[in-house]
Amino acid sequence: MASQGRLTTGARIAGLGVFRPSTVVSNAQAAAAAEVDADWIAQRVGVQERRFATAAESVVSMAVEAGSKALADARATPADVDVVILATCSMPSPMPNGAASVAAGIGCQPAAGFDVNAACSGFSHSLAVADALVRAGVANGVLVIGSERMSDLVDVGDRNTGPIFADGAAAALVLPSDQPGIFPVAWGSDGDQAALIAISAESGYMELAGRKVFRWTTTALQPVIDDACQRAGIACADLKAFVPHQANLRIINVLAQHIGSPHLVTATDVTTTGNTCGASVPLAFHALRQSGRIHSGDPVLLFGFGAGLTYAAQVVLCP
Incomplete structure (x- = not known):
């Protein structure tokens, strides 16, 4: 223990x-x-x-x-x-x-x-x-x-x-x-917009305001990327890979462009896996490592965001 x-x-x-x-x-x-x-x-x-x-x-x-x-x-x-x-x-x-x-x-x-x-x-x-x-x-x-x-x-x-x-x-x-391999998290929430992604009390099924969620993720969340890198003490350009929540390929591309590194490897597991909500970031991280495009010790930015509205990002070193 x-x-x-x-x-x-x-x-x-x-x-x-x-x-x-x-x-x-x-x-x-x-x-x-x-x-x-x-x-x-x-x-x-x-x-x-x-x-x-x-x-x-x-x-x-x-x-x-x-x-x-x-x-x-x-x-x-x-x-x-x-x-x-x-x-x-x-x-x-x-x-x-x-x-x-x-x-x-x-x-x-x-x-x-x-x-x-x-x-x-x-x-x-x-x-x-x-x-x-x-x-x-x-x-x-x-x-x-x-x-x-x-x-x-x-x-x-x-x-x-x-x-x-x-x-x-x-x-x-x-x-x-002995040395940090998980760096300080940049996280938060915007509960005023919680109704944008919710389970209907009547139907029991998810309801999603797709256009509004797209706007939120591609505008309000870009500074979170910068914050996570600052907390890790590295420049965004020093990231080897970016593993965002696999919500939508268009969202992924917009956020990756914000990082602005021509050498950045971005996870696009959404194409063959879909949106798996809380499982999407680690599924995509594993797939990227298995592909051989990232290696042990590489700095990787993990970034989850979605219902709540909630978000959390942290730089980690690839195992």
């Missing part, structure tokens, strides 16, 4: 793991359900295909798979984990939480387990909490997992949400480090 009150110099991401559901849904299928053209989906949000979970692939089971793979990637064991944080907004019931079941499924008992619901910025919020817990000596190992079944929350016939959202899970193991 963690040594209480023992301050450490820093924390780092030691391993990553993902779970991508088995069912692939093409644009042709999504377009037919939403009564739109397949090319319209690709042009509007940049999605070519997405994955939907089967009945057997729950928020918890997907998180267990992703978390176990993150441990394996870090060459760690369940005994190295004393806190599990589950970033999700799609648990089927508010109680019990998902994290305790995930900890049991991975074999991390009696690790503390709690959920964080900051929607699409949930993973980035949870990573900031994990970093603080480790640096404060409250925990030695924190497993942060984003896991979502967004297909449960959208009407596939709604052209504003049905072709966009999808399912999946991804995890990061956070451990102590």
